[in-house]
Structure formats: C-alpha cells, structure tokens
Amino acid sequence: MIGLDWGTSALRAYRIDRDGGIRERRRADLGILHIVGGAFEDALEDTVGDWLAEDPDVPVLAAGMITSRQGWVETPYLSCPADIDALAAALVPGRLRSGRTILFVGGLSTRGADGVPDVMRGEETQIAGALAGGDAPRLLLLPGTHAKWVRCEGETVTAFTTMMTGELYGLLRRYGILGRLMEGEAEDAAAFARGVRYGAGDDPAAGGLLHRLFSARSLGLFGEIPPRGLASYLSGLLIGSELREGALVHGAGEPVGLVGEAALVARYRTALDLLGRSCRVLPSDLAARGLFALARRAGLLARG
C-alpha cells in the first residue's frame, strides 16, 4: 500500500509491504500551506507518481491536515470514544484523475468535563499505529505545535486534551518582546532545567502561566540567565507548564508514552525525567504503522 502523512508543512509518503514493513519513504515540502490553488493531486504525482504507476492496484491512504477545511477533502471528526475499527470504517473516499481511489482518514473530537470541544487531525493515525502494537501506555503524549495528551483503553481513544505549547513557543520566540533578548536556539541544559522546574512548580501564589512567562524577560534583564540560554529557558518553562497542566487533567501517577519527532521527544523526556515522571519513547514511523493498521482493518489488504 501507499501511505501519506500529509501535514501543514510537509508531505511524508511511505511505500508499505503487505506485512507492514516500510519499503521506501519520501518527504517533500509540499504541506497544505505550500500548495496553491488546490493542486494537491499534482503534488502527489510529483512526490510518488512512480509508485502510483508501478503499483496501480494497492490502496492509497492519507491522513493529516490534508483532510482539514484547507486541505483536499474535509473529513468529519469522529467523537470519542473511538477505536481503530471505527476510524477504519469512517475512511472517506476520493477519486484521482486516473479513476483510482484515495482514502482519507477522519479526525477525532472529544468534549472536556466542561463541555468544551477539542479536536485532532493526523495524530489519530499515529495513535492507531501505537495502539495496534498492543502494548502502548494508556496515556500518550504527542508534543508539537498543538500537543495532544491522549487517554487510551485497549484500542480505543477515550478522551484527549490539546495544549498550545508549541505554538506559544514559536510566537514568543519569533515575534514576542521576549524574543528580542534571546540569542540563538542554543541548547542550554541548565537554563532548560530551570525553566522546566519553574513552569512545573505548583505554588499558586507564584502565579500562573501569564505571569511565569514574564520571568523569561526579567531573568534576562537581571543577567540571571544569559541571552543564549533564554530560548532554552522559555522552552523549558512552557514544557514544564504543560506537564503541570497535563497532570491536573490526566493524573500524575502513570507512565507517559511519548510519540513524535525525535528532537522534540528528547526535550519532553528530559523534562519528565527532571520531574521524576516515568515515560517510554514509542517507535518512530507510527503514522506509517497507523495507515497500515487502518488499511488492514478496513479490509483493503489481503492477508499476506
């Protein structure tokens, strides 16, 4: 089969064996933000036209922001609880110019205890890849622009919580007044650790995030953190805050399964270690595994 993990900034393509092994992978800077005038099929042809031609009969599945309102085909959100079979049953077909079918994965939605909706699109496929393995922790954490904390039972996603950690870091670093004091993106481990501890601290009299963020400025002004450490401090502060918030919503006792890009997962792992919370880093390529699991559950793959 051909699996597409098609996000905002990149298109990642996988050519997958009948037994789920990844035969070949490609990456193109053809995320939906880079595609003008809806030319999604042209981008697909440019990236894996040869695969499509060589394997004219294998299923093609796509997940990620490609299924959002700004994408190729908008798929509905499935409400949680939802399991892998429900995701497989909800695949939305589209048609290529050749007449061939391409199947799009739906996103997931949930509502918090407060009734406010939450959504994901793309992460559900990575989660399906993790859960299909059978031994994933029951609490998964997918860091990113909009980090997801995901509560699972068996093969079912029961609830999840989005955290805007990555987006806030990017905005503050790039456009914020804080950013003007910062130099480089240098990895300053001590500054990162100080940020994690301060962000994760649970003394309410120390203020919440709106206040704590300002420490990245005041500690810089007072020379207590060098300019080259401030970006690391801010990253630690935001990740520490996320871990504190996540513990309030999802509990602090159980191990966390980390899913995502290696450098970011390493940061979260460091932060969790600092706070004495156990975690397990799940395999990479979970998107490919998830696409394979969904194709199989949808009955698209003859058993090998």
Place this chain on the structure above:
Amino acid sequence: MIGLDWGTSALRAYRIDRDGGIRERRRADLGILHIVGGAFEDALEDTVGDWLAEDPDVPVLAAGMITSRQGWVETPYLSCPADIDALAAALVPGRLRSGRTILFVGGLSTRGADGVPDVMRGEETQIAGALAGGDAPRLLLLPGTHAKWVRCEGETVTAFTTMMTGELYGLLRRYGILGRLMEGEAEDAAAFARGVRYGAGDDPAAGGLLHRLFSARSLGLFGEIPPRGLASYLSGLLIGSELREGALVHGAGEPVGLVGEAALVARYRTALDLLGRSCRVLPSDLAARGLFALARRAGLLARG
C-alpha cells in the same frame, strides 16, 4: 513643569501648572521603537520645542520605556518596597544640548515568593499619581501589553506581579493559527463574556491556559462562536485567565483600582463585573499626576 510619558510606541507630553493642573497636552508617534539612531532630543524638540523655549526654567521630567536599555538614559530599578519619596530621590539627571537638565524616573523591581524577579518601567509613575491622591485602592491593576498587579500600602508599592496578557493576545491574534479563523476585531459582548467565564473557571480538571487557549480554535471549528466573535472570545479568555491568576496571587476579596487607557479599562471592568468582583476606575492622566507628584517631592517646584 513639563512632563513626558515616553513609551514604546508614543510620546505623551504634558504642560503642567504649579498646582498640578494640565494646561496643555500633546501626543506624537515618537515612541522609542520609532526613533532611529538615538535621536531622542530631536524628537523632544519636534514635539515640545516651543514649550521648552517659552518656559526655560521649569523642570522637565520623563518616565516610561525612554529609561530602558533601548531608551535615552537607562535608570536603575528601585527595589520594592518603595514609596513616592524614594522614587523622587532616585531621579536620574540628563543634560539637553541647551545645558538644561532633564530628569528621568527609575523603574521598580520586586521578587516573588519564589525569588523570581519582576520589573516595571513607566507604570511606577502612574502609580505615584494614584497614590499621591491619597484614596486609591490598595490593589491596583494596570492592563496592557505587560499588565501589572500592584500591591500598595499608603504611598508605598510593596510588591507587584506582571502578566503577559496583552502581549499574548497580540501574538495570537496577529500571527497565531487561531487568528486565521478570526474576522475583524468586532466587539461581541456574548463571546467576550463566554471567554471571561471560561478563562476564570477554577476547575483544574478543565486544564490550564495552554489547553484553554485552544478552545478559541475548537469552538470556532464547531461553529459555536462565529468568526466575528472569536477575537472577543480570545480577549475574554485571556482577561478571565489573568483575573483567576491574579486572585491566586493577590487574593480575591478586595476592590481593584483600574488604571489605564479607557477602552482597555472598560474591558477589564466588564470582566470584573461578570465575575462579581468590585472595582473602581481611577482618573485618566495619572502619568501626568505622577510626574507632578515626583517633581514636587523632589523639591523641584516652588509651592504656589
């Protein structure tokens, strides 16, 4: 005297009588961000050169970001507790090309219970104006890019807490992924109120700010808040969150004195009303009053 409230984006100038009355006021888009190559004195001449010529002997005082590292003269921070007399004693003199003296007001610093420093620059002068009146509430709230919650006793500032509310709103509205869903800056009172209530809610299981911010996206995606209401919702959410954080640090029982620009103060007043917390809007022109109080306490003004 001539008083200058010289901030990041604007220079506000006041010509003040011996009894503290404002005879004339001017505003120029000559904040420190707009001044190239350190040409502060030229900007001053352009704005109030005629006042300087007509009143060659009266004191000239300046407060605001003009005294920061990026400004004209960097003044040190006074540590809290600090009163009006201490601020007056710490005025830093500079010299104009004419030989005339200009006096710069120092900022204030404090440390939270957690030992982390906090700073203000410019607000101390507005606060001096409020405290010199003699009947200000003991808890002042100055909304803005970096909002200040200020604890006072008599004429002394004992402690304060900065909140990054305004900066986060600007970043999310202007550069954020949330902003793409938003239309206009329309004042949608219902959406604002919904945001205030959600931001101020104190159920930890509902998540903290990193999670709650995402509701501005998910409620938009679900059509529960119209695109023209999302900016108001986000503003309410951030202000409600600030009021919740502020209550944890400074208590929720006493009335809040609101100081600042009318439109922003009105938003905070609405939010405080919604949450059943009493407040009092302090007079405008507190910067001018503060500059006058500091000049008088410094012995620069002959009593009328």
